[in-house]
Amino acid sequence: MLFTLPVWAQTDSTVQQETTEAPATAEEEEELVSPSIEFICIQKGDKSVDLKAAVKAKVQGKMRKLYGIKTTFYLITDSAEAELGSVISDRNGVALFNVKPEQVVANKEGNLHFKAVLGEVKKMESTEEEVTVKRALLSITPVKEDSLYSVQVKLIDLSTGEETPVPETALGVFVKRSFNPMKIGEGTTDENGEASVEIPNNLPGDAKGNITLLVKLDESETYGYLEAAAVEKWGIPVSDKIEDQPRSLWSSHPPLWMLITFIILMAAVWGHYIVIVYELFRLRKEQPNTADNATNS
């Protein structure tokens, strides 16, 4: 069944070049396509884990994101290798899988060990990638004092079975926007693994003023990626309701005055044309039988 999967590739450039020609099905390609996986795990504030595999390959001289590729994720413990599930990579070549808290099991050393394996596709090398990180937890607590907003963030190590604060670690605080999170501050954890970061009070929120605050630790050698989120009503309400704009090109009807003016103008001109054509018909009808009746034109 895997052979029938449509495999798509995209370039890395802004102009996305799509092709239905799978690298695996290109008959003229003699060499096997060697995909690469950028595999990370993100430990979340609710103790779940996101596994993210970005699949790329060099096809016809260009680095392309592969989509439509089945990626299977495994949890590796000391005694076994358990399959967690499979995901088909999206248009950006990314396969994202959420491991529920009860499924997350650390090994003896307190590490989380995951593996991503690409499904078999014709003329593509089978590839897998592993990631190992220490079990940790990042938490975020919104704090409101008078009109000042801040978040209390805490980073703890869970690899030993106990909650050990992680000091001297830089954390970024973000707010979710339409596309990517926007950074609004950063802090470094103290000996208790805690940091406090002030939040601006003029951030645009949704229709109710809600904003989603994120704290993130990225690319840590020990813990990998961690993040936690909290929703607070600290933003300025911005309505997402589309207001009726009768003059806009996408409105269903033009303003009445415009329609009336348009019809009057067109009727006036085409009315003239009709009169002229009618006059020509009469001219033709009234042609004299002989040229004798004609006068000098």
Place this chain on the structure above:
Amino acid sequence: MELNNYQQEAFEYQRKNIEKYGKRAWGWTIFYVLCILVGLYALYLQIAKGHGVTGMRDNVVWGLFIVNFIFFIGLSYAGAIIAGLLHLSKVTWGKPIIRLAQFMTLVSVIIGPIFILLCVGRFDRMHHLFIYPRIQSPLTWDVMAVITFFVGSVLFLYLALIKDFAVYRDAKLNIPKWKQKLYKVLALGYRGAASQKRHLIISQNLMAVIMIPLAIMVASILSWIFGMTLRPGWHSTIFGPYFVLGAVYSGCGLLIVAMWFYRKLYKLDYYFTDKHFTYLGYVMLILAAGYGYFTFSEYFTDWFASEKWNSELIHKLFSTSEYGWWTLFANAAGIALPIAIVAIPATRKPGPITIAAFIMVIAMWVKRYLIIVPTLETTLLPMQDTRTEYVKYAATWPEWALTIAGIASFLLFFTVMSKFVTVVPVSGLEDTHTVHEQHLLHPEPTLENTSKA
């Protein structure tokens, strides 16, 4: 249909032009057709490979095609306004040149919109313009206006030709039978009866009256495609009159060039006299002054206000590393040169006036380019991908090939039409008996005898 002596003489003088196509005309026709074929190959490439073969990208979305559209459609509006005014004012000297103006109107309104079609990415959705029209869109107004104007142009030219068709029908020309039959059909049985005359005069007057405001309106609508967007250099309240004036100005220049060309080619010195060049030169001078005033007002206002994006555009237009030389050419050759040539008595002659008009027409084409492209190159949003070909527009050979094909089509239409009907309207010369008498006395036209006329 009977003609007076002068009309008869004018017809006999031009008879050979519509009886024989001639080797020279065939030569030019073949050349034009070859140019059109190269253009068609470019069009094939564009359809087969997409708009990627042009220099247009998602930033500069309009290029040579839209420049040509504005240029040709402007000539068409100019022809209608000039012909309409000459018809209504009933000035005797204007009668010989009305047909050239009407030729220009019809041919340009056929060629111009073709360039718009070349910009359309999805031909298969063209009919959506009519099925789902957005009345609130200036683009819809323009589509409706151009179609309406095209029908008006056909009627306008046809009405002016009916009497001449009757002349050709009755003249026993040495032409193929199909052509004789065609003249007969197109003459609509016109014999010059009083009632027929009345119907024709009513129609012609109505048409002339409607064509002038129609041309002004459609030229304004064309300008609003740009003027009603919030782009630097486009969003201007004077764009309507600016476009109207620019259209009539370039049209006046082309009319002078066409007049000179036919005067030489068909030896029509007697009908296209020095006086015609001088008078049209005066009109050109006035229009040049008006156009110069509008141009100065546009640039000066934008420069003085120093609004961010307008300032950037002005910088582009005047910087010699960008469009500075083109701006200089457009204004020096397009405005100052015609004024100087006509203003100086020594150069106020057909030759220099025609040269100035020809250069001015080219400069006006460049001016249209300067209106379109630099504005599109001035992006209001920062671009993520700033590859040169995305930011800067450079026309590709298919665009140039199609542009040349458009010009060739324009000239081919003129050639064919001037072999189908007389360039100087025969029946339209009925009021020039005085000139006729002088013509008989002085067969060789001179500045002296024509100015007396």
